[in-house]
Amino acid sequence: MDDPDYRPGKVFAVTIQVLVVVSLIAYTLTTLPGLSSETRAKLYFLEAVTIVIFTVEYILRLIMAPKKIRFIFSFYGLVDLIAIIPFYIFSGLDLVALRLFRILRLARVLKLFKYSSAIQRFRSALSMVKEELIIFGFVASILVYLAAVGIYYFEHPVQPEAFQSIVHSLWWAMITITTVGYGDVVPITMGGRVFTFFVLVVALGVIAIPTGLISSALARVRSMSSRQDEMHDSVREE
Amino acid sequence: MDDPDYRPGKVFAVTIQVLVVVSLIAYTLTTLPGLSSETRAKLYFLEAVTIVIFTVEYILRLIMAPKKIRFIFSFYGLVDLIAIIPFYIFSGLDLVALRLFRILRLARVLKLFKYSSAIQRFRSALSMVKEELIIFGFVASILVYLAAVGIYYFEHPVQPEAFQSIVHSLWWAMITITTVGYGDVVPITMGGRVFTFFVLVVALGVIAIPTGLISSALARVRSMSSRQDEMHDSVREE
Amino acid sequence: MDDPDYRPGKVFAVTIQVLVVVSLIAYTLTTLPGLSSETRAKLYFLEAVTIVIFTVEYILRLIMAPKKIRFIFSFYGLVDLIAIIPFYIFSGLDLVALRLFRILRLARVLKLFKYSSAIQRFRSALSMVKEELIIFGFVASILVYLAAVGIYYFEHPVQPEAFQSIVHSLWWAMITITTVGYGDVVPITMGGRVFTFFVLVVALGVIAIPTGLISSALARVRSMSSRQDEMHDSVREE
Amino acid sequence: MDDPDYRPGKVFAVTIQVLVVVSLIAYTLTTLPGLSSETRAKLYFLEAVTIVIFTVEYILRLIMAPKKIRFIFSFYGLVDLIAIIPFYIFSGLDLVALRLFRILRLARVLKLFKYSSAIQRFRSALSMVKEELIIFGFVASILVYLAAVGIYYFEHPVQPEAFQSIVHSLWWAMITITTVGYGDVVPITMGGRVFTFFVLVVALGVIAIPTGLISSALARVRSMSSRQDEMHDSVREE
Numbered sequence: 001m002d003d004p005d006y007r008p009g010k011v012f013a014v015t016i017q018v019l020v021v022v023s024l025i026a027y028t029l030t031t032l033p034g035l036s037s038e039t040r041a042k043l044y045f046l047e048a049v050t051i052v053i054f055t056v057e058y059i060l061r062l063i064m065a066p067k068k069i070r071f072i073f074s075f076y077g078l079v080d081l082i083a084i085i086p087f088y089i090f091s092g093l094d095l096v097a098l099r100l101f102r103i104l105r106l107a108r109v110l111k112l113f114k115y116s117s118a119i120q121r122f123r124s125a126l127s128m129v130k131e132e133l134i135i136f137g138f139v140a141s142i143l144v145y146l147a148a149v150g151i152y153y154f155e156h157p158v159q160p161e162a163f164q165s166i167v168h169s170l171w172w173a174m175i176t177i178t179t180v181g182y183g184d185v186v187p188i189t190m191g192g193r194v195f196t197f198f199v200l201v202v203a204l205g206v207i208a209i210p211t212g213l214i215s216s217a218l219a220r221v222r223s224m225s226s227r228q229d230e231m232h233d234s235v236r237e238e
Numbered sequence: 239m240d241d242p243d244y245r246p247g248k249v250f251a252v253t254i255q256v257l258v259v260v261s262l263i264a265y266t267l268t269t270l271p272g273l274s275s276e277t278r279a280k281l282y283f284l285e286a287v288t289i290v291i292f293t294v295e296y297i298l299r300l301i302m303a304p305k306k307i308r309f310i311f312s313f314y315g316l317v318d319l320i321a322i323i324p325f326y327i328f329s330g331l332d333l334v335a336l337r338l339f340r341i342l343r344l345a346r347v348l349k350l351f352k353y354s355s356a357i358q359r360f361r362s363a364l365s366m367v368k369e370e371l372i373i374f375g376f377v378a379s380i381l382v383y384l385a386a387v388g389i390y391y392f393e394h395p396v397q398p399e400a401f402q403s404i405v406h407s408l409w410w411a412m413i414t415i416t417t418v419g420y421g422d423v424v425p426i427t428m429g430g431r432v433f434t435f436f437v438l439v440v441a442l443g444v445i446a447i448p449t450g451l452i453s454s455a456l457a458r459v460r461s462m463s464s465r466q467d468e469m470h471d472s473v474r475e476e
Numbered sequence: 477m478d479d480p481d482y483r484p485g486k487v488f489a490v491t492i493q494v495l496v497v498v499s500l501i502a503y504t505l506t507t508l509p510g511l512s513s514e515t516r517a518k519l520y521f522l523e524a525v526t527i528v529i530f531t532v533e534y535i536l537r538l539i540m541a542p543k544k545i546r547f548i549f550s551f552y553g554l555v556d557l558i559a560i561i562p563f564y565i566f567s568g569l570d571l572v573a574l575r576l577f578r579i580l581r582l583a584r585v586l587k588l589f590k591y592s593s594a595i596q597r598f599r600s601a602l603s604m605v606k607e608e609l610i611i612f613g614f615v616a617s618i619l620v621y622l623a624a625v626g627i628y629y630f631e632h633p634v635q636p637e638a639f640q641s642i643v644h645s646l647w648w649a650m651i652t653i654t655t656v657g658y659g660d661v662v663p664i665t666m667g668g669r670v671f672t673f674f675v676l677v678v679a680l681g682v683i684a685i686p687t688g689l690i691s692s693a694l695a696r697v698r699s700m701s702s703r704q705d706e707m708h709d710s711v712r713e714e
Numbered sequence: 715m716d717d718p719d720y721r722p723g724k725v726f727a728v729t730i731q732v733l734v735v736v737s738l739i740a741y742t743l744t745t746l747p748g749l750s751s752e753t754r755a756k757l758y759f760l761e762a763v764t765i766v767i768f769t770v771e772y773i774l775r776l777i778m779a780p781k782k783i784r785f786i787f788s789f790y791g792l793v794d795l796i797a798i799i800p801f802y803i804f805s806g807l808d809l810v811a812l813r814l815f816r817i818l819r820l821a822r823v824l825k826l827f828k829y830s831s832a833i834q835r836f837r838s839a840l841s842m843v844k845e846e847l848i849i850f851g852f853v854a855s856i857l858v859y860l861a862a863v864g865i866y867y868f869e870h871p872v873q874p875e876a877f878q879s880i881v882h883s884l885w886w887a888m889i890t891i892t893t894v895g896y897g898d899v900v901p902i903t904m905g906g907r908v909f910t911f912f913v914l915v916v917a918l919g920v921i922a923i924p925t926g927l928i929s930s931a932l933a934r935v936r937s938m939s940s941r942q943d944e945m946h947d948s949v950r951e952e
Contacts, residue, residue: 024383031390031403122373132694133443135598145500152507165507171431178438180419181656183897193647200654205609205686210443212690214450215929218370219457219695226458262859269866269879360849371919409907416914418895421659448919452926453691456846457933464934608932611836621738628745641745657894669885676892681847681924688928695933696940 016057023050051087058084125217136209140177143206147173147199154192159185177203254295261288289325296322363455374447378415381444385411385437392430397423415441492533499526527563534560601693612685616653619682623649623675630668635661653679730771737764765801772798839931850923854891857920861887861913868906873899891917 026046029035035043058080065071072081126133148169155163162185163169172185176196187193264284267273273281296318303309310319364371386407393401400423401407410423414434425431502522505511511519534556541547548557602609624645631639638661639645648661652672663669740760743749749757772794779785786795840847862883869877876899877883886899890910901907 028383028387028404032405033402121370132597137439145504149504164509166504167508170435174435174438175419176656178417178442179654179656179893180414180417180438181651181658181895182419182421182424183658183660184421184424186658186660197646197650200650200656201613204654204683205690207442208687208690211446211449211687211925212694212929214443214446215453215691215926216695216698218450219454219933220698222454222458223461223699266859266863266880270881271878359846375915408911412911412914413895416893416918417655418890418893418914419657420895420897420900422897422900445918449687449922449925450691452919452922453688453929456926457695457930460930460934461937608835621742625742640747642742643746652894655892655894657889657896659896659898662896662898673884673888676888676894677851680892680921681928684925684928687925688932691929692933692936696936699937 016054019050019053023047023054026050047087051084054080054084121221125214125221128217128220129213132213133210136206136213139209140206143199143202144170144173144177147177147203150195150199151187151192154189154195155187158189158192173199176200177207179203179207254292257288257291261285264288285325289322292318292322359459363452363459366455366458367451370451371448374444374451377447378444381437381440382408382411382415385415385441388433388437389425389430392427392433393425396427396430411437414438415445417441417445492530495526495529499523502526523563527560530556530560597697601690601697604693604696605689608689609686612682612689615685616682619675619678620646620649620653623653623679626671626675627663627668630665630671631663634665634668649675652676653683655679655683730768733764733767737761740764761801765798768794768798835935839928839935842931842934843927846927847924850920850927853923854920857913857916858884858887858891861891861917864909864913865901865906868903868909869901872903872906887913890914891921893917893921 023046026043030040030043030047061077061080062068062071071077148166151172152163152166152169155169163172172187175182175185176199187196261284264281268278268281268285299315299318300306300309309315386404389410390401390404390407393407401410410425413420413423414437425434499522502519506516506519506523537553537556538544538547547553624642627648628639628642628645631645639648648663651658651661652675663672737760740757744754744757744761775791775794776782776785785791862880865886866877866880866883869883877886886901889896889899890913901910
């Protein structure tokens with residue numbers, strides 16, 4: 001069923017992916033305020049149809065699986081089940097409870113990756129820089145923490161509301177170091193601003209690390225694969 | 239007429255490009271509020287002159303084209319036509335209608351690329367990473383969507399105006415993940431802020447991907463072309 | 477005690493690192509407003525326990541050190557001492573004085589790097605681009621300064637509060653060039669906005685430099701280490 | 715005098731550089747509001763001293779130059795002159811006129827580059843990507859312009875103040891595309907927000923180009939110089 005060389009299998013896979021996107025759009029639209037009950041009914045119908053198709057798909061997969069219990073407890077078996085179960089169990093309950101459980105339905109997004117293969121190249125680049133990314137995460141965390149502690153001591157006496165504690169200051173630290181800069185919490189003392197200055201100087205270098213890691217790893221993967229191609233070519237020529 | 243080795247052809251091409259920029263500046267200035275009717279008349283005159291020159295150019299190209307019908311329906315033939323037609327048809331109508339159609343005139347910008355050749359290097363780098371860019375677009379879309387869903391559940395109960403629905407939350411998600419951070423819509427709950435924390439950690443890595451792709455592809459194109467130069471040199475030396 | 481090949485030494489090192497993080501979290505939580513005296517007591521107890529363990533660790537290291545005076549005045553000897561001393565000396569004094577001295581306790585974070593080895597790869601990449609980073613810091617400083625001077629002349633007459641002096645304008649320059657963009661201080665004159673335009677055009681290029689430096693250095697380190705591996709392999713094959 | 719191998723020359727160069735920075739700091743501090751007349755007098759004295767030293771330096775250079783007229787009209791000769799002349803001519807006039815002319819004194823910053831040599835490496839990388847940077851500037855300009863035109867049509871009817879004309883919309887376009895995001899001008903219509911969405915998707919790719927160019931060029935310069943080193947080594951070994 002999932003064999004990409006088998007034409008009907010490919011058509012089936014693409015159809016399922018489109019249905020997942022359609023059901024996600026329907027789900028997104030139901031949160032819009034001021035929908036007429038007619039539109040709401042149509043969206044519910046669309047949702048019911050996709051769920052029924054996903055159920056049929058799940059049953060077909062279960063029937064065709066050589067080892068049934070193994071399929072049920074496999075990663076995608078569980079994901080497929082989690083994507084359809086909430087609809088059957090919670091549709092009778094009141095809306096608020098449903099909303100909280102509906103978030104599980106997003107597991108369907110994982111299905112989108114199920115049939116993808118080109119992602120492999122990114123994976124090899126990622127595994128190449130895994131260790132460096134952990135160190136980066138470590139350094140970045142310490143930077144965010146130190147920034148939060150520093151700004152707390154500078155700004156807490158003047159802005160006790162915005163910089164209530166170091167925990168609250170972490171919000172400012174993260175938003176500033178990632179250069180998002182909402183502007184909802186901003187240092188106003190001279191000390192706090194000079195401190196932000198130095199934090200940003202360090203942050204600029206630290207934020208550059210993931211980009212540097214990814215581009216160097218991708219360059220490596222690319223030159224390695226092209227060298228392999230050359231080797232294959234020279235073998236063929238011989 | 240477009241032969242870059244033919245001197246008058248080059249002068250002609252540059253003149254047309256300058257005229258395109260002039261007409262775009264004139265168009266931009268007409269939207270300024272509080273213009274005197276005298277200035278408005280001058281800008282209209284400038285516009286009329288450029289349009290007449292573009293019309294003469296279009297007719298010349300049509301006369302010199304070996305296959306006339308083919309030229310009319312070619313990409314640049316159509317673009318040239320779209321750039322001049324609105325002026326003749328809609329200048330008699332009232333201003334509001336004109337404004338909406340004037341946006342087509344921006345197709346003139348495409349003319350600027352018509353005579354460019356150095357852009358080829360970028361193209362080969364882009365085609366090299368096309369597949370990766372599609373996967374990136376896919377991953378980034380899912381990240382933006384998941385961020386919107388998550389923030390909706392955290393912030394909707396507290397800020398029903400700013401986070402009206404998941405559709406409205408997408409605005410926050412996009413502005414945050416691209417690190418633009420206008421600050422018009424900002425999470426205020428502790429849960430929403432912790433969630434933003436994790437979204438930004440992932441976003442930092444995802445946003446680094448296009449830069450990494452482009453720099454690795456450009457490095458590859460550069461080293462390939464320099465290797466070809468070396469091969470040419472060694473052939474000449476022999 | 478610090479030998480990574482010796483198993484109990486490794487367990488000991490990891491335990492100390494976890495304790496450092498625990499004591500940092502406890503420290504962070506004590507700044508939260510509205511804590512019950514019970515929670516405060518628990519956090520104080522947690523702090524006391526970690527400090528006692530750090531003291532025992534310090535005494536053990538001192539006993540096991542071959543040259544005792546050299547250890548006391550070594551970098552990590554001093555860091556270990558600074559991390560425990562404030563607790564014993566200042567716990568009897570009032571809270572405000574304590575808070576200011578507590579910042580020294582953050583020196584414990586440095587301990588986290590004490591046992592790390594994978595950081596070596598980053599170090600070699602950093603040392604490779606040290607000189608370029610200094611030049612970058614130099615160019616960036618000049619850019620920030622020039623931006624502050626320029627915006628001061630454009631915006632000071634209109635916004636004398638936000639752009640009080642060149643010193644105050646440096647805040648705007650830093651926040652804009654790093655693309656944080658809080659929006660607390662924003663140019664409103666046409667001249668100031670056009671000036672910001674040009675500052676951002678240059679900033680875009682300058683901000684790209686550290687990323688470019690890091691990614692090129694990491695690519696170099698990676699290709700150098702893989703070439704060394706190849707050479708080792710060919711030697712083995714022979 | 716400028717020979718870096720000659721020790722007193724080096725000391726002299728560093729002294730001049732420090733003096734340039736000192737005079738810039740003095741200049742920056744004079745713009746601070748609420749300075750006492752005593753501090754103001756001290757800063758004026760500091761300024762006068764540096765100017766006198768720069769004047770002596772200029773006269774010495776003029777005496778030691780083999781071709782005097784050539785030195786006066788050389789780039790650094792003119793810069794040196796522009797850095798000292800405003801002080802002598804305009805110190806008698808009123809303050810406002812002085813302030814405007816003082817901006818010329820920033821030319822002193824250029825002196826800082828006069829004795830630098832390590833900057834050469836950046837220059838070769840820059841010259842390598844000069845053409846690509848021009849194309850990038852071109853594409854980025856068109857993107858900013860198209861973004862301004864688009865947002866004008868979406869937001870002008872609703873926010874006629876913030877998006878007065880396409881010229882005013884350019885401010886929003888630049889601040890958004892560079893991801894600064896002050897938040898002073900923000901789209902509020904659904905159409906404008908969806909448009910911003912697509913602008914940011916394209917901007918993310920375009921903004922990545924300078925970083926990609928710089929990192930690929932620096933990687934090339936680095937590998938070229940190391941290959942040259944290897945060739946020198948192999949020649950020596952032979």
